[in-house]
Amino acid sequence: MSTIHPIVDQVTRRIRARSAASRAAYLEQVDAMAARPPGAQSMGCANVAHAFAGIPGRDRIRIVEEKAPNVAIVTAYNDVLSAHAPLAHYPEVLKDEARRLGATAQVAGGVPAMCDGVTQGAPGMELSLFSRDAIAMGAAIALSHDVFDAALMLGVCDKIVPGLLIGALHFGHLPTVFVPAGPMTSGLSNGDKAKVREQAAQGLVGRKELLAAESAAYHGEGTCTFYGTANSNQMLLEAMGLHVPGTAFINPGDDQRELLTREAMRTVLDITKNRRFAPIGHVVDERCIVNAMVALLATGGSTNHLIHWVAVARAAGITIDWDDFSDLSAVVPLLARVYPNGSADVNQFQAAGGPGYVIGQLLQAGLMHGDVLTVRGPGLKAFACIPTVQAGQLAWHEAAVSGDLSVLRPASAPFSATGGLKLLSGNLGRSVIKVSAVPEDRHVIEAPARVFDSQDDLQQAFKVGELDRDVVCVVRWQGPRANGMPELHKLTPPLAVLQGKGYQVALVTDGRMSGASGKVPAAIHVSPEACVGGPLARLCDGDLVRLDAVAGTLAVLVSEEQWQQRTAATLPPALRQANGRGFGRELFAGFRRHALSAEEGACTWINND
Known part of the structure; x- marks a missing residue:
């Protein structure tokens, strides 16, 4: 693994020094929470009975008598968001996988999730940014039942992932894995959609033609196919080591999707059952936050994250600012051309190597901290890989070569020497x-x-x-x-x-x-x-x-x-x-x-x- 770039190292040290007091206070609280006896074993009998009254009897025995791990599922499901529609059946899949592994899972709560695409230019958009903090509060309410050994966060889109992440970090003692649903398949290209929008702005086409174009672009389950905030969320979670590696951009209907969803439960239970140290409050440290910032810059991701990841960092006791982004942007090369900073959509990005290729290149160039803690164990190298299915089982291989140099380039020959x-x-x-x-x-x-x-x-x-x-x-x-x-x-x-x-x-x-x-x-x-x-x-x-x-x-x-x-x-x-x-x-x-x-x-x- 390459030596870390001096500017990346300098920015990380600066953040660590700036955050020393607040980070120490945060970790003290996290460790105090982790040191308590499990909630289901220490709370009153009436509390326990209430918590498990609604689950099947065999699951109740596992939790109460066998003291098996119980995993919280916090879901942002609704079917107004195309990206969240596939999440409807995830809880049953995850519960089934937990039972296979001798554990249990409960839907701890749902959180609100709004679609910015629906509310664009409308009064509802004025609730959008603040919905992030409402989601964080909702996640906190869900986890406050305190009968869980780990958590799975189900969500994809703009304010939802940052909100879930902020909420999870306030329960930083819990091992936590994020579970996405993937992008919709490609429809009308983003470039062609933009042309019709410009024609409509000039009065050259009417509502019928505009609606037809928009419906051809946004046509099914999954995230929108441009590289906006929702898909930037997924890239950053990969860079932070909070996903099953390579999960971000597999389409909802792909054969890998359910296997990856089940793998999320296996991953979080591997942490709890094997007592592998990976609570989210320790996973998300200064190096992890810098890795996310670098990934954002290298892919030309959403500017919303100059707001959201500042808030995420604060939730973990870490203070970052726009000078940190600016200094990193001066040395992080632009490796991806994905709409709106290119013609490719996220499916083409994934086909060319996706997050695995980007992370691998950044690690080789010394632009990411490879020695971080992740939900898969020590080191980020596992996230420089792409999942495949072999004989019905998941397997991962290194994303060593770009499948399309017009979409993804190596760090040695980037689209631009600096970030976007x-x-x-x-x-x-x-x-x-x-x-x-x-x-x-x-x-x-x-x-x-x-x-x-x-x-x-x-x-x-x-x-x-x-x-x-x-x-x-x-x-x-x-x-x-x-x-x-x-x-x-x-x-x-x-x-x-x-x-x-x-x-x-x-x-x-x-x-x-x-x-x-x-x-x-x-x-x-x-x-x-x-x-x-x-x-x-x-x-x-x-x-x-x-x-x-x-x-x-x-x-x-x-x-x-x-x-x-x-x-x-x-x-x-x-x-x-x-x-x-x-x-x-x-x-x-x-x-x-x-x-x-x-x-x-x-x-x-x-x-x-």
């Missing part, structure tokens, strides 16, 4: 941009600002032709404290149309885009957000704004004296009132009030007293 994410800073605050899909001649944009208070206002201005010019579109009041920081995917088609006409166009916002801005330069997650007096609140129409992804700057080009004399606007009363009413948004007032900044993970559960 860039930190921007200047008098407009701190921001991030996903540059992996942006043409190089668009990495620097300087144009007059057009300031909008909502994404609907921008859409309307586009429709009436007011944006047919060089323009930096600024959409403010979109941060966590203002309205829950919705994703602004609906802005991608009109901005892409303007760019296609030859205009210099960029987006600047304190909201999210998930990397779905694609070829349009987008400075997102601007912090501090406008709602708390951030710099975007001072911008005016016509101000010259420069977004420079080469130099890493985001600035308004006015004199310092003039800028300091500006009075910051405040969230318009009508917007403030609308943000808190309808679609259940009233219930999330506390989340908005207590949310930290995007760079701090937008956490709502941190006690800063």
